[in-house]
Amino acid sequence: MIIAERKPVNEIVSMIRDAERILVLGCRGCVSVCSAGGRREVDILASLLRLGRMKEGGKKLKTIEATLVRQCDREYIEEMDQWDGEYDAVVSMACGVGVNFIANLRPNVRVYPAVNTTFYGASAEQGVWSEQCAGCGNCILHFTGGLCPVVRCAKSLMNGPCGGSQDGHCEINKDVSCIWQEIHDKLENLGRNEELDAIAPIRDWRAAGHGGPRKVVREDLTV
Amino acid sequence: MNFVPDIQVLCCHYTSQQILAESKEDLRGDGLPENVTINRVACGGKIRETAILSALESGADGVCVVACDPDTCHNVLGSKRAAKRVAAVRKSLAEMDVEADRVGMFQVERGFHPEFVRAAVEMNEKIMGFGPSPFKNGGKK
Ligand code: SF4
Ligand code: SF4
Numbered sequence: 015m016i017i018a019e020r021k022p023v024n025e026i027v028s029m030i031r032d033a034e035r036i037l038v039l040g041c042r043g044c045v046s047v048c049s050a051g052g053r054r055e056v057d058i059l060a061s062l063l064r065l066g067r068m069k070e071g072g073k074k075l076k077t078i079e080a081t082l083v084r085q086c087d088r089e090y091i092e093e094m095d096q097w098d099g100e101y102d103a104v105v106s107m108a109c110g111v112g113v114n115f116i117a118n119l120r121p122n123v124r125v126y127p128a129v130n131t132t133f134y135g136a137s138a139e140q141g142v143w144s145e146q147c148a149g150c151g152n153c154i155l156h157f158t159g160g161l162c163p164v165v166r167c168a169k170s171l172m173n174g175p176c177g178g179s180q181d182g183h184c185e186i187n188k189d190v191s192c193i194w195q196e197i198h199d200k201l202e203n204l205g206r207n208e209e210l211d212a213i214a215p216i217r218d219w220r221a222a223g224h225g226g227p228r229k230v231v232r233e234d235l236t237v
Numbered sequence: 238m239n240f241v242p243d244i245q246v247l248c249c250h251y252t253s254q255q256i257l258a259e260s261k262e263d264l265r266g267d268g269l270p271e272n273v274t275i276n277r278v279a280c281g282g283k284i285r286e287t288a289i290l291s292a293l294e295s296g297a298d299g300v301c302v303v304a305c306d307p308d309t310c311h312n313v314l315g316s317k318r319a320a321k322r323v324a325a326v327r328k329s330l331a332e333m334d335v336e337a338d339r340v341g342m343f344q345v346e347r348g349f350h351p352e353f354v355r356a357a358v359e360m361n362e363k364i365m366g367f368g369p370s371p372f373k374n375g376g377k378k
Contacts, residue, residue: 022332054285061290062329068294069333071375 015044015136016109017143018051018129020059026105027066029126033102034073036063038128039094039116040081041108048143050129051107053081059107059128085112091119133165151221151228157214159200164222166193172214242298242364244273246357247288249281249304249319251311255348264354273301273357281305282315289326289340293372299364303343303356316344336367 030036038060046052060077067075078097082090085108094104094116103124106113109131116125133145148165154172155162164170168186174194178185184192201207221228256264257277265271276292278284281304292300302323304316320342327337341363343356 023329024332024334027333058286058290058329061287061294062333065290065293065372066333068372068375069335 015047015134016111016131017048017133017135017145018045018109018131020050020055020107020129021127023059023062023066026059026126026128027063027070030063030075030103030105031070033075033124035076035078035101037078037080037094037097037101037104038063039085039104039106039108040079041085041106041112042081043084043086043108045108045129046081048135048137051109056081056107059105063105082108084108086115088119091116094120094123148222150219151223152218154214157209157212158197159204159206161193161197161200163193163197172217240365240369241272242361242369243296244270244299244301244357244361244364245292245297246273246275246301246303246360247284247292248275248277248302248353249311249315250277250279251347252281252303252305252345253277253353256353267351268354269357270361273361280312280315281310281319282312284319284322286322286326286329289323293339293370296370296373298339298367298370298373299360300340301343301356301360302341303345303353305347306344309347311347320344335371338363339367339370 038056040046040051040053040056042052045055049055056079060079064075064077078101080097082093084090085106103126104116105126105128106116107128109129110127111131113125113127116123134147134149135143135145138144145165147162150164154164163172163174167174168184168190169176171194174197175192176185176194179192179195182192182195184190198207198210201210253275257275259267278288281302284302289300289302302319304319305311307316307320310316323340323342326340330339331337341356341360343352345352345356
């Protein structure tokens with residue numbers, strides 16, 4: 015899922031400084047699961063923003079608190095229409111996709127991000143998430159035992175490890191595992207380590223977004 | 238200025254059971270400051286961040302969460318959960334340049350215990366030192 019973290023409260027207070035009424039809008043997708051922008055976090059943020067305004071003085075901040083099923087599908091964004099005219103700005107607690115999508119679809123709405131969208135990750139343990147994939151557009155996990163060197167190797171090496179790999183740790187930090195060590199161990203466990211003898215060719219990173227914004231068109235689904 | 242802080246105590250039913258069986262007069266006799274209001278909930282784990290924040294919105298100068306000793310918590314994890322939520326609120330206050338210590342967590346033995354009163358007294362003294370809540374009067378003390 016997409017992992018996000020709430021921005022420091024003072025940053026958000028400053029974004030909405032000239033708004034009197036805000037819609038604090040959560041998302042019931044990934045950000046609810048990683049407890050960054052679901053219903054509970056919406057209520058907490060709304061209260062913090064009201065307090066932020068009370069601290070600054072001036073007119074009381076009015077808040078509407080709501081969550082959409084998702085902020086990345088048109089039909090759910092349409093639900094925002096019920097609050098038309100009732101807010102000056104939207105503070106979205108969805109990932110950056112949701113904020114962009116509201117900005118795309120509602121040209122007259124001011125929308126601000128309440129979270130920092132950090133990575134695609136998994137729940138390593140309760141309250142801990144770790145990055146697993148970078149959405150590079152050309153997955154190579156079939157060569158690497160299912161472990162991603164694009165995002166889990168500090169250098170995104172395709173033929174690792176580098177010389178900095180020490181006792182299973184990455185040279186950037188002792189707390190980081192060298193994923194290339196793990197890839198070798200994994201394939202050895204599977205009895206397939208000879209697969210690593212093949213040299214991975216130089217990668218074409220255009221699919222990873224280096225060729226501009228990406229788009230997927232599924233002719234079988236378009237209407 | 239004669240500042241009498243509004244201190245709201247949010248506490249677990251089990252932690253405060255005997256305290257609340259006392260009369261107001263007895264509690265004052267035990268040293269509980271008069272400006273301290275005790276709000277009892279079913280379990281420390283029930284205290285959400287929003288309950289603490291809403292006390293601040295309603296004008297509390299300080300909020301004190303009192304739950305049981307974490308190892309003898311009646312509901313096993315309630316006191317630990319309360320402590321985590323208090324920590325989250327304190328972090329948010331710091332992000333707003335507000336004294337994190339305006340919200341405090343105390344874990345005390347269950348039943349009537351001088352520590353309960355001491356927690357309230359300690360909180361009261363701390364908030365007297367800070368002065369009125371920056372959320373009141375547009376932050377002007
Ligand atoms: S190779 Fe690319 S798509 Fe596959 S897991 Fe790594 S970043 Fe994600
Ligand atoms: S030590 Fe391992 S994980 Fe770190 S940069 Fe080198 S190959 Fe990548």
